[in-house]
Amino acid sequence: MLHFLRVREDCHKTISDLHLATLVHPALSPPPLQFSPDVLHENPVDATLRSTMRSRRSHAALLRLGIMAPICCEDFRLLPFTLLLLRLGIVALVCCLGCAREQQGEGPPSLVFKHPKLLSREEPLRALLAQFQRAHPHVQLQEEVLPSSSDQQHLFYVTNLEAGAADFDVFALDVIWVPEFRRxxxxxxxxxxxxxxxxxxxxxxxxxxxxxxxxxxxVPWFLDAGVLYYRRDLLDQYGLAPPRTLAELTGAAQRILAGEANPRLAGFVWQGKQYEGLVCVALEFIRAYGGEVLDEQGEPLLTQPAAVAGIGALRALIAQDHVSPPWVTTADEETARHVFAGGEAVFMRNWPYAWALLNAEGSLVRGRVGVTALPGSEAHPGAPTLGGWHLGINRFSRHPDLAWELVSFLTSVESQRSLALAGGLKPTRIAVYKDPRAQQEDPALALFFPLLWSARPRPVTPFYLMLSQVLQGELSAAVAGIKPAEVALSEAEQQIRRILALTPAEERHVQATTE
Structure with missing residues (x-):
């Protein structure tokens, strides 16, 4: 019998408390930590927590894994905070061990599949898992759905895998986590x-x-790439073609806003909140001007003119061009989608998942939406950021061969066709896009194929998470107008150089990507 289990909320909430406790209540916050780039002192919190882990890596090794940790402490004022974290850690450990015990014991082998809550329809995936279960009656297959927050998922995996947890077998990874987890x-x-x-x-x-x-x-499971949605009816009304450059996008948005005279209508909405989505958008603008974040040797390029121009253009959408509303600096994917779906935006940058939702029954913009490639600059084409999810096998799994059968099944042509046609997910297999039956049932596959093909990955490095944390803060300051673009990027580059200085030169190499 197939068991579909939601992850126990108490377990995950307790684990998350380890990371979020200091943000929730000021009284729980430790005294300020002073960063010294020259000396690394062992943090008693890190030392105590690591002693409970099976794998005892050094503090520098944890940094090289891309796991952020406090770097220096002054005195024993951290002791009460340390004891609080230890109490939370013990509760979390007991809770997780309880979850693991529920999966052990007599009976058929248990195969546990963890994945995030899908933004698209979940029924097609459930049907596939039921099909796998029927083909493997000797296996107890369990689906466990993690919270939708990518940060919470990452924290869960790092906490459990660092401890050598073997109570899940197959899991979905954000494309940017694979190098870190591999290392x-x-x-x-x-x-x-x-x-x-x-x-x-x-x-x-x-x-x-x-x-x-x-x-x-x-193994790549489903694919994402930044795309530009537009109100086809409004562009047709004003005799405008889908924009190919950022200048054309700005001009079209300004013309429509002036003509409509609707104070609720936004010209261009995107993901400007301080999180990974902002990094994706910023990278698209930097690349639209011919820039990059790192070169292939791992050297930062954020102070180069192209990077400064890209982030300057992103800020100008709000401050000078007045086509993006100020609230866009707090927007994520769903914020932008709801505004666009409500008929209150002309253009939107988002991921492919939004297409099916915008054209679903009951949508206010159904049949009035177009999608095209992200615009570039006059000298460089648009370069959408690659997103998506991969399936990996936990190295501590007790059933790796059985786990591979599930990975192979879920990434097969047949399964990907089913997830694409019934669930709206974009396949990672090229054969699905070329399948005449799939094209007939979903014409959008042919529409999205060239958009996805042109996508470029974020820097493929085990240290990406650390780089992203730095970039999120500085980019947020730049787009919100708190710092000029050149200042924010210069400070980001300095912080990234400090991170790179803690790693051996041979480990800074960034995997080359095909343009």
């Missing part, structure tokens, strides 16, 4: 399972993120 030794090497064909039928950029030194550590 930490948490992913099974899947190369032998794939055989000589490897992942030739998959989008090359998605494969790059799962590959290191010719070895494959995850």
């Amino acid at each position: 930490a030794g948490w992913l099974h090497d899947l190369t032998a399972y794939l055989g000589p064909e490897g992942l030739k039928d998959f989008f090359p950029h998605a494969v790059e993120a799962a590959t290191y030194a010719g070895r494959i550590y995850a």
Whole structure:
């Protein structure tokens, strides 16, 4: 019998409290920590928590894994805070062990699949898992759905995998986590399972993120890329074509806003909140001007003219061009989608998942929406950021061969076709886009294929999470007008150089990407 289990809320909430306690109540906050780039002192919180872990890595090693940690403490004022964290940690550990015990014991082997809550319809995935269960009656398959927050998912995985948890087998990874988890030794090497064909039928950029030194550590599951949605009816009304450059987008938005004279109508909405979505948008603007965040040797390029121009153009949408509302600096994907779906925006940057929702029955903009490639500058084409999810196998899994059967099944052409047609997810297998039956049932596949093909990954490095944390803060300050773009980018580059200074030169290499 197939068991569909939601992850126990008490367990995940307790784990999250370890990370969020200091943000919730000021009385729980430790005294300010002073950062010194020259000296690293052991933090008693880190030392105590690591002593409970199976794998005892040094503080510097944790930094190299991309796990952020306090770097220096002054005195024993942290002791009460440390004891609080230890209490929370013990409760979380007991809770998780309880979850694990529920899956052990007599009976058929248990195969646990963890994944985030899907923004699209979930029924097609449930149907596929039921199909797998029928084909494997000797297996107790369990689906456990993690919170939708990517940060909470990452925290859960890091906490459990660092401790050598074996109570889940297959799990979905954000494309940016694969290098970090591979370097930490948490992913099974899947190369032998794939055989000589490897992942030739998959989008090359998605494969790059799962590959290191010719070895494959995850299989692309579904794909995302930044795209531009527009109100086709409004562009037709004003005799405008979909914009190819940022200047055309700004001009079209200004013309429509002036003509409509609707104070609730926004010209262009995007993801400006301080989180990973802002990094994706910023990278698209930087690349639209010919820039990059890091070169292939891992050297930061944020103070180069192209990067400054890109972030300056992003801020100008709000401050000078007045096509993006100030509240966009607090918007995520769903904020932007709800505004656009309500008929209150002309253009929107978002991911492909929004297409099916915008055209669903009851949508106010159904049949009036178009989608096209993100605009570039006069000298450079648009460069959408690659997103999506991979499936990996927990290195501590007790049933890796069985886990591979599930990964292979969920990433097969048939399964991806089902998730695309019934669930709205964009496949990672090229064959699905070329399937005449799939094209007939969902014409949007042909529409999205070239948009996804042109997507470029974020820097493929084990230290991406640390870089992203730095970028999120400084980019948020820049787009909100708190700091000039050149100042924010200069400070981000200085912080990134400090991070890189703590790592051996041979480990700073950024995997090359195909343009």
